[in-house]
Amino acid sequence: MSNWTDVAAEADLFEGAGIPVAPAGHDIALYLQDGQVFATDNLCTHGHAKLCDGFLEGFEIECPFHQGRFDIRSGAATLAPCTEPIRSWPVKVEGGRVWLDLA
Ligand code: FES
Numbered sequence: 001m002s003n004w005t006d007v008a009a010e011a012d013l014f015e016g017a018g019i020p021v022a023p024a025g026h027d028i029a030l031y032l033q034d035g036q037v038f039a040t041d042n043l044c045t046h047g048h049a050k051l052c053d054g055f056l057e058g059f060e061i062e063c064p065f066h067q068g069r070f071d072i073r074s075g076a077a078t079l080a081p082c083t084e085p086i087r088s089w090p091v092k093v094e095g096g097r098v099w100l101d102l103a
Contacts, residue, residue, distance in 0.1 A: 002090075003103040010096050013037060018061060018072075020052040024102055028089060031056055031072045038072040039091045039100050045077070045084035 007021040008030055018029035020042050029042040029052040040061070042050050049065035056062075060069045060078055068082030075088035090101040 001103055002101045004092070004099045005102050006097050007039075007100050008098045010037070010093050010098055013098070015056070017054070017056050018042070018052040020050065021100075023100065026102065028100065029061070030091075030098060031061065033059055033072065037091050037093055037098055039089040039098075040070065040072055040075050041086040041089075043086070044068065044070075044082065045086055046082050051086070 005023045007023045013032035015032050018031045021028050027042040028039050031038045044063045046068050047065050049063050051061050053064045054062045059073050061072050062069050066081050069079035070086050071078050075086040077083050092099045
């Protein structure tokens, strides 16, 4: 079962960094890269840094605390000290809005 939820305007996104959204109590970061939108949990699994404060390079988000990295497409940890993945969320863009499946 899916639970598509409108979380942001597509026009609010920009390349190079994420933006935070908090639908239904979740803490999620949205990213724009190569014209595609991606969503992951916003909290780094290494500490309590917000990935929306980090730096997006290609499909990797760099944590602002210790410069670990995650792949925004899968949530996989790609650079130490990050080893635990973050959750990635299904995204669709419709009618100029960004929707996440929170199911
Ligand atoms: Fe993110 Fe340490 S808190 S790399």
